[in-house]
Amino acid sequence: MRFSRAYIPTTKESPKDAQLPSHIYLSRAGFVTQVASGLYNFLPLGKRVLRKIENIINEEMSACGALEVDLSFVTPAELWQESGRIEKFGKELLRFRDRKDNLFVLGPTHEEMMVSIVRNRVTSYKQLPLNVYQVKTKFRDEARPRFGLMRAREFVMKDGYSFHASTEDLDREFDAMEAAYKRILERLGLTFRIVEADSGAIGGTGSKELMVLAQSGEDTLAVCDTCEYGANVEAARRAPRTIIPEAPKADFMKFKTPNVKSIDDLSTFFHVDPYYTLKAVVMRAVYTEGSEPVCFFIRGCDELQEVKARNSVGAIDLVDISEAELNEIGLVPGFMGPLDQDKIRFVMDNDTRNAAAMICGANEVDYHFVGVDLSVMGEVAFADLVAVQEGDGCPHCGGKFLHTKGIEVGHIFKLGTVYSAPLKAEFLDENGRSQPFIMGTYGMGVSRLVAAVIEQHHDEKGCIWTHATTPYMVNVMVSNIKEEAHLAYAESLYISLGQNGIETILDDRKERFGFKMSDAELIGFPFTVIVGKEMENNQVQIMVRKTGEMITVSTDDVMKKLQELIG
Template sequence: MRRSRAFIPTTKEAPSDASLASHIYLSRAGFISQVASGLYSYMPLAKRVIKKIENIINEEMAKAGAEEVELSFVTPAALWQESGRIEKFGKELLRFRDRKENLFVLGPTHEEMMVDMVRNRITSYKQLPINLYQIKTKFRDEARPRFGLMRGREFIMKDGYSFHASIADMDREFDAMETAYKKILTRLGLDFRIVEADSGAIGGSGSKELMVLAGSGEDTIAVCSKCEYGANVEAAKRSGRVSIPEAPVAEFNKFKTPDIKTIEDLENFFKVDGYYTMKCVAKRAVYEEDSEIVLFFIRGCDTLQEVKAQNATGALDIVDVSEEELCELGLIAGFIGPLEQDKAKHVIDIDLKDAKNMICGANEEDYHFVNVDMSVLGQAYFADIAAVNEGDSCPYCSGKLSFTKGIEVGHIFKLGTTYSSTLKAEFLDENGKAQPFVMGTYGMGVSRLVAAVIEQHHDEDGCIWTKETAPYMVNIMISNIKETAQVSLGEELYEKLQARHVEVMIDDRKERFGFKMKDAELIGFPYTIVIGKELENGLVQIFDRKTKESVSVNKDEVFDEIMRLL
């Protein structure tokens, strides 16, 4: 492509609302253009990057034996009613009616559509397994889109769905997809981690997220210092504390603790570590029909992990409760304990099971119990509800957990029969018996990957595209287009590189050297061949965007040299 003819509107200044590097540079370098909140148009450079990412996905999916399809973007609301997700998704589903007043939604994900396509067409175990995917625009009417391509309302996603006759076969495919996704992200040149995740409302027996490590990521993940373990904090497990403080010595007793309501107060009053105190976090668990107050008990040094808490109760949502609501139940905030009290449902953190030497509220104003032995609560309901802390020990080895930030670029689920059951998608097994398909689903955010690459590969001058993602690999910069020798060498290289199918840009604009260099750095071509002053001595320079180093090369050797680098 000739830069003089290309539509690449670069600017010196970023839109005032952009804060993320990817948002700033993709805007400044003329990749994307915002049209409304969460809606972006892809300009030529972005379109090229997207195609490259899609090609890599297609190649790896083909190797893994998945077939590409394309489902319609406009989906009948009836399918969403059938699966029950029209309520679950709520306002995120963009709904509208056609001229005949039939209700439709813009597809935010395509489980229903895919199941609908397969059901009644795949009817025997002999036709299984199959794995179908598409790369397509999705729409979710997010309450708050932000960060450019990172969280748009309209975005491009690769979504794959596999159908199996057994759980074992689904597990096998799940692992195969994990491997394929690893290859894709590795080829894209990304530093990533595969972590255990909360399956959320989609359900299923397990899920993993693919996290691109970046400080600007919206997710916090806990990773082990020694082994491969990593998990989203929403799902992270631990085996307890690495070092346990010395236990206080006391007899079981009810102790007067006037106006001692917070964990900090307790620590100071009893001169004891928060580890040996117990706090109660009261929440209202909201179910489809009704709601109830649930008391979550965790160690004083821990915090409640709300996603875990929600999963433990099976609630659709958990919300805060006021002191007045607790009062109505006869509970006094600051003095609530799990002993001798059944005014509300209890959920106790698993780390408190059989804990000894504990201090907890006595359910009486200004009184706490000391030296409580939790094993007396034999039948109580224990669950993992506490957030892991940095420094907690790994659930699988002796390593320590630490936190890092990640961008969720993929999420793979073992769905099981969740959708096939409700949508009545069945096949006949070896015994001629109807069975719902066992399914897996595999998502990868394509447009988000564009942003993720830049989050991980940029500097103060702009984008640094990796070899597999660069919109153009080589930029030929003619310093002064009035110098015919420079022009003719540039044109010659341009022809030769094109003949070898190298993606090449030639900057033939009537601009000064500095202007063109800044522009090339902002766009982020991996290599720029600078044809300039040194040509008098038979030399040109190859500028490496990543290292910002230039090496002088004889003009007759530059073609071979650049081909060697690619």
């Protein structure tokens, strides 16, 4: 491509709306433009990057035997009614009617459509397993689109779905997809972590997220400093504590604790480690129908993880509850405990099971119980409720957890029969019995990956594309196009690079040196060959974008040197 004939509208100033590096640089360097909230146009450079990523995905999927399809973007609303998701998705589903007044939605994901194309067509276990996928535009009418391509309403996603006759076969495919996704991200040149995730309302037996590590990530991950284990904090589990503080010595009794309400107050008052206190967190659990207050009890040294708490009671949401409401129910904020507490439902953290020497509220103003042995509690609900903290132990190797931020670029699920059962997508097994398909689903955010590459690879000058994602590998820049000999040499180099299969752009614009250099750095081509002053010695320079290094080579060796650098 000749720069003079390309459409690469670079700007010196960033759009005022842009906050993240990826948004700023992709806009400034002319990869994308914003159309409306959460809607973006891909300009020629952006489209090239998008296609590079798609190609790598296609190659890896093909290597796994997955089959590419292309389902219609506009989907009949009936399918969504059948699966029950038309209510669940709510306003995120963009709905509209055609001229005959039929209701349609723009596909936000394609489980329903994918199930519909195999049901009644794949009817025997002999036709299984099957793994089909597409790379396609999706639309979710997000309440708050933000961060440029990172959280757009219209975006490109690779969504794959597998169908199996047994859970064992699903497990095998799930592992194969995890491996394939790992290869894709490695080829793209990204630093990432595969972490355990919360499966949430979707259910199923397991899910993993692929997280590109970057400061701007929206998710917090707990990652082990020693082994490969990592998890979204929403789902992270920790090893049992190895260092247990010395237990206070006290017989069971009710103790007057005037105005001692917080965990801090309590541990100061009794001179005990917060480990031996019991923290009560009351929230209103909202269900599909109705709501109720629920109390979660955890050790005083721990923090409640809301997603875990929500899952423990099967709620769709947890909302804060006011002190007035608590009083109304007959609870005493600051002095709540699980003993003789029958006013509301409560759940206790696993780590409080059989805990002894505890101090907890007596459900009476200004009183706590001390020396409590929680093993006397009998049949109560226990669940993992606590948020993993930095420094907590890894459950696999005993290493220490660190927290880091990640961009979710992929999510793989074991769905089981969550969709196939309600949609009645069934096959006949070896015994001639009808069974719903066992399914897996594998998503990857293609347009989000474009942004993720830049979040992870940029500097104060602009983008730094990885070799697999760059729109052009080499930029041949003519310092001064009035120097005819320089221009002629650059043209010939441009042609021979192309003949050697190296994607090249020729910056033949009638601009000054500094202007063109700044553009090269902003756009972020891995290598820029500067054809200029050194030509008097039959030499050119290669600027390595990533390091800023300038390599001077003779015009005879430049091809060889570039091939060596590209690797």
